[in-house]
Amino acid sequence: xxxxxxxxxxxxxxxxxxxxxxxxxxxxxxxxxxxxxxxxxxxxxxxxxxxxxxxxxxxxxxxxxxxxxxxxxxxxxxxxxxxxxxxxxxxxxxxxxxxxxxxxxxxxxxxxxxxxxxxxxxxxxxxxxxxxxxxxxxxxxxxxxxxxxxxxxxxxxxxxxxxxxxxxxxxxxxxxxxxxxxxxxxxxxxxxxxxxxxxxxxxxxxxxxxxxxxxxxxxxxxxxxxxxxxxxxxxxxxxxxxxxxxxxxxxxxxxxxxxxxxxxxxxxxxxxxxxxxxxxxxxxxxxxxxxxxxxxxxxxxxxxxxxxxxxxxxxxxxxxxxxxxxxxxxxxxxxxxxxxxxxxxxxxxxxxxxxxxxxxxxxxxxxxxxxxxxxxxxxxxxxxxxxxxxxxxxxxxxxxxxxxxxxxxxxxxxxxxxxxxxxxxxxxxxxxxxxxxxxxxxxxxxxxxxxxxxxxxxxxxxxxxxxxxxxxxxxxxxxxxxxxxxxxxxxxxxxxxxxxxxxxxxxxxxxxxxxxxxxxxxxxxxxxxxxxxxxxxxxxxxxxxxxxxxxxxxxxxxxxxxxxxxxxxxxxxxxxxxxxxxxxxxxxxxxxxxxxxxxxxxxxxxxxxxxxxxxxxxxxxxxxxxxxxxxxxxxxxxxxxxxxxxxxxxxxxxxxxxxxxxxxxxxxxxxxxxxxxxxxxxxxxxxxxxxxxxxxxxxxxxxxxxxxxxxxxxxxxxxxxxxxxxxxxxxxxxxxxxxxxxxxxxxxxxxxxxxxxxxxxxxxxxxxxxxxxxxxxxxxxxxxxxxxxxxxxxxxxxxxxxxxxxxxxxxxxxxxxxxxxxxxxxxxxxxxxxxxxxxxxxxxxxxxxxxxxxxxxxxxxxxxxxxxxxxxxxxxxxxxxxxxxxxxxxxxxxxxxxxxxxxxxxxxxxxxxxxxxxxxxxxxxxxxxxxxxxxxxxxxxxxxxxx
Numbered sequence: 001x002x003x004x005x006x007x008x009x010x011x012x013x014x015x016x017x018x019x020x021x022x023x024x025x026x027x028x029x030x031x032x033x034x035x036x037x038x039x040x041x042x043x044x045x046x047x048x049x050x051x052x053x054x055x056x057x058x059x060x061x062x063x064x065x066x067x068x069x070x071x072x073x074x075x076x077x078x079x080x081x082x083x084x085x086x087x088x089x090x091x092x093x094x095x096x097x098x099x100x101x102x103x104x105x106x107x108x109x110x111x112x113x114x115x116x117x118x119x120x121x122x123x124x125x126x127x128x129x130x131x132x133x134x135x136x137x138x139x140x141x142x143x144x145x146x147x148x149x150x151x152x153x154x155x156x157x158x159x160x161x162x163x164x165x166x167x168x169x170x171x172x173x174x175x176x177x178x179x180x181x182x183x184x185x186x187x188x189x190x191x192x193x194x195x196x197x198x199x200x201x202x203x204x205x206x207x208x209x210x211x212x213x214x215x216x217x218x219x220x221x222x223x224x225x226x227x228x229x230x231x232x233x234x235x236x237x238x239x240x241x242x243x244x245x246x247x248x249x250x251x252x253x254x255x256x257x258x259x260x261x262x263x264x265x266x267x268x269x270x271x272x273x274x275x276x277x278x279x280x281x282x283x284x285x286x287x288x289x290x291x292x293x294x295x296x297x298x299x300x301x302x303x304x305x306x307x308x309x310x311x312x313x314x315x316x317x318x319x320x321x322x323x324x325x326x327x328x329x330x331x332x333x334x335x336x337x338x339x340x341x342x343x344x345x346x347x348x349x350x351x352x353x354x355x356x357x358x359x360x361x362x363x364x365x366x367x368x369x370x371x372x373x374x375x376x377x378x379x380x381x382x383x384x385x386x387x388x389x390x391x392x393x394x395x396x397x398x399x400x401x402x403x404x405x406x407x408x409x410x411x412x413x414x415x416x417x418x419x420x421x422x423x424x425x426x427x428x429x430x431x432x433x434x435x436x437x438x439x440x441x442x443x444x445x446x447x448x449x450x451x452x453x454x455x456x457x458x459x460x461x462x463x464x465x466x467x468x469x470x471x472x473x474x475x476x477x478x479x480x481x482x483x484x485x486x487x488x489x490x491x492x493x494x495x496x497x498x499x500x501x502x503x504x505x506x507x508x509x510x511x512x513x514x515x516x517x518x519x520x521x522x523x524x525x526x527x528x529x530x531x532x533x534x535x536x537x538x539x540x541x542x543x544x545x546x547x548x549x550x551x552x553x554x555x556x557x558x559x560x561x562x563x564x565x566x567x568x569x570x571x572x573x574x575x576x577x578x579x580x581x582x583x584x585x586x587x588x589x590x591x592x593x594x595x596x597x598x599x600x601x602x603x604x605x606x607x608x609x610x611x612x613x614x615x616x617x618x619x620x621x622x623x624x625x626x627x628x629x630x631x632x633x634x635x636x637x638x639x640x641x642x643x644x645x646x647x648x649x650x651x652x653x654x655x656x657x658x659x660x661x662x663x664x665x666x667x668x669x670x671x672x673x674x675x676x677x678x679x680x681x682x683x684x685x686x687x688x689x690x691x692x693x694x695x696x697x698x699x700x701x702x703x704x705x706x707x708x709x710x711x712x713x714x715x716x717x718x719x720x721x722x723x724x725x726x727x728x729x730x731x732x733x734x735x736x737x738x739x740x741x742x743x744x745x746x747x748x749x750x751x752x753x754x755x756x757x758x759x760x761x762x763x764x765x766x767x768x769x770x771x772x773x774x775x776x777x778x779x780x781x782x783x784x785x786x787x788x789x790x791x792x793x794x795x796x797x798x799x800x801x802x803x804x805x806x807x808x809x810x811x812x813x814x815x816x817x818x819x820x821x822x823x824x825x826x827x828x829x830x831x832x833x834x835x836x837x838x839x840x841x842x843x844x845x846x847x848x849x850x851x852x853x854x855x856x857x858x859x860x861x862x863x864x865x866x867x868x869x870x871x872x873x874x875x876x877x878x879x880x881x882x883x884x885x886x887x888x889x890x891x892x893x894x895x896x897x898x899x900x901x902x903x904x905x906x907x908x909x910x911x912x913x914x915x916x917x918x919x920x921x922x923x924x925x926x927x928x929x930x931x932x933x934x935x936x937x938x939x940x941x942x943x944x945x946x947x
Contacts, residue, residue: 153217159205162221163206167215168214170214170444173187184213204221318665319651334550337555347532349532350410351529377473384426385444410530442460443464472489500565503527504530505527531562537671544672545678554567564605611636618643622643682747702803733838777875806875815827848860
């Protein structure tokens with residue numbers, strides 16, 4: 001698979017971030033003082049096109065409608081209708097056509113609703129940007145930018161094209177949606193290395209990112225699809241979509257049913273001809289067998305079950321756009337989750353303050369700080385030496401209208417919780433001067449008028465603050481900062497960093513003049529550790545996934561230590577320490593050993609990974625036979641969201657690119673909604689399997705009844721239209737009820753089922769055969785007895801009623817294995833009782849209503865006939881209640897999982913149309929290594945020490 005990886009370049013193919021800004025301007029042919037003139041702008045727009053990304057193609061109603069006819073089961077029904085038309089069975093053909101129309105209408109209406117709801121989530125708006133053109137500063141629509149335009153930036157702006165920075169004054173950009181790194185990137189104008197990754201191109205500002213502080217100016221070097229954002233959009237297109245596991249299983253089942261239907265019809269009809277029966281009778285029998293073998297209700301019930309699951313998920317704020325995706329989460333064996341904005345809140349918060357008087361763990365409640373304590377002085381510095389602003393109320397909760405660097409917002413919020421607001425402090429200590437953050441000294445300072453002289457508030461990198469500090473603030477006042485104490489403070493800062501915290505040093509000094517240097521003879525007040533806090537509901541959701549046997553793997557663009565700390569806080573691996581693999585290590589594995597490949601497959605966290613590597617990791621796990629769910633919210637997550645078996649995007653914080661690439665959008669951004677959807681997916685699959693076994697056993701009983709009667713020389717016990725009536729009445733409504741069931745308790749305490757398991761396994765086919773034979777035997781026994789015991793012409797009615805009622809009572813044989821005989825998931829399902837009542841009325845009506853009875857060729861059976869039919873129909877359910885069923889699911893035990901993983905990854909159908917080989921090839925190309933099927937199962941992985 002070819003993946004677009006070409007970086008942004010300018011004339012001559014040079015990397016603009018590696019060139020001096022003057023060279024970039026010369027290559028683009030633009031003057032810094034005036035910018036481009038109108039004629040040149042028009043010429044460049046014709047050459048480069050508008051500054052827009054390719055919009056995703058809107059799924060038309062016609063395309064959604066045609067998609068309803070793409071399954072084998074739909075084609076099978078169409079073939080049955082055509083066969084009935086060909087033999088002049090107009091009523092049967094019309095009935096089957098009605099089934100096709102009904103199934104199509106349900107699927108079309110439900111999927112169209114999901115797709116249109118998804119489109120409504122798109123945030124469409126006219127974005128403008130400030131540019132210098134023809135010597136004047138203008139505000140123009142972002143889509144009109146061209147390479148060479150000079151763009152002016154200030155706090156709060158959205159960067160609308162890839163820019164080579166020409167000027168940067170304390171400029172910081174939030175690039176989390178592009179790179180996954182939660183901390184804003186400080187920008188500068190100096191060139192960087194040509195091979196610097198996107199996260200280290202400090203001389204660039206990228207389309208789709210946000211300016212959180214400072215101001216700057218840059219020249220446009222790429223627009224539209226040529227930007228880094230456009231390159232990632234191309235990865236989304238290249239990733240393509242894989243058929244869902246349910247789609248693959250339904251296609252496989254449909255193919256099996258095609259051969260079963262044709263084989264049985266041909267074999268039994270041929271045997272009848274050989275036995276000397278009339279050819280016309282055999283043709284009629286062939287039609288009856290074909291109609292009986294086709295489970296007309298299966299696609300309808302499957303569609304309705306998925307639609308009901310879709311509506312249930314919508315009530316839990318999970319919007320699904322494709323019906324088959326509803327079930328996919330139930331088959332999930334591994335979830336690859338982004339960190340920033342998914343496991344965390346995508347904001348900074350003060351976690352700990354390290355002072356000479358001791359460490360202070362900062363929770364979420366009020367902060368109590370005495371008037372002259374080091375804690376209060378540290379909080380005051382954080383509020384005074386600050387350019388951010390909080391909304392009314394002094395909180396920076398997600399979604400609040402706070403402006404500025406997230407770390408500075410966090411300092412303001414901590415101060416507000418201690419009763420310190422910037423307005424009140426600056427009224428007491430007016431600011432007279434500010435030294436903006438200087439990358440050379442790695443510090444920022446503000447100078448404030450005090451009662452005696454001026455107070456300087458300093459914050460910056462801890463190593464820089466310690467280098468310029470000579471004293472340290474204690475409870476007894478400032479004391480000299482000795483070499484031993486300085487080393488101890490450095491060790492404390494390093495410990496905070498190892499815990500994944502972003503560390504700032506806080507210091508102060510008092511000067512007599514406002515223009516005095518702020519950096520000399522500082523008094524160290526303390527250190528502050530900040531982090532992007534985990535969402536409060538994530539730890540419980542991850543624990544639920546682990547109990548369900550689903551492995552969670554973090555895949556992030558953030559630093560390894562930060563990712564490790566978050567993984568530990570949310571209990572990603574339980575009590576064990578998470579194993580972290582960095583993107584640089586992935587690139588270095590050009591020829592990995594077996595041990596290295598094993599370690600890669602066993603990692604818990606992948607940090608500093610690129611969008612291409614995220615895509616490759618999805619393919620890696622798919623090649624191993626896992627069903628992969630991917631969660632994310634950033635632009636950098638979109639390719640992997642598209643490639644995964646089910647992509648899950650965040651609706652509130654998620655970017656448009658992520659939402660468009662996903663199969664499911666969480667409108668509440670709550671990770672526990674993934675667990676709820678996973679439970680619903682498991683219930684849906686169990687229900688689909690349950691009603692599939694029910695429908696197929698009912699249909700098999702019809703086939704066997706007709707076939708055995710034909711081979712035994714008996715009259716036909718059922719006519720084609722009677723079979724079709726049964727299939728649409730006695731089968732469909734109980735199957736609907738089974739599909740609407742709430743599921744057996746404890747479904748999320750079981751390991752995931754084998755991803756390669758079919759809807760109907762060998763064990764289920766055996767059960768289908770046994771039930772079908774039992775119902776057939778009861779039907780033919782009643783029919784044979786009726787031929788001699790009931791009025792002439794009523795024997796056909798007795799066999800019809802026996803089969804109809806036997807199929808109704810058969811629904812109670814569909815209880816979960818190991819469930820109680822009387823109170824179980826079927827008998828406590830109110831839909832089952834409603835379906836049975838309705839079906840009894842319809843069966844009685846088929847006999848008692850003259851017009852309907854004439855169409856179905858049924859005659860009144862009399863009291864003896866009714867008693868015979870009802871008595872014989874109770875035999876199958878009586879046998880079913882007597883069976884001592886032992887619980888035995890289709891999940892994979894830990895002992896069997898390794899062998900199953902090897903087998904399913906090697907199977908030709910493991911990855912649907914693309915196959916496991918395609919996933920292995922994609923993983924190899926994007927991870928820089930040859931991937932082989934791992935013997936280490938996802939469900940068992942907890943750590944990955946190198947052997």
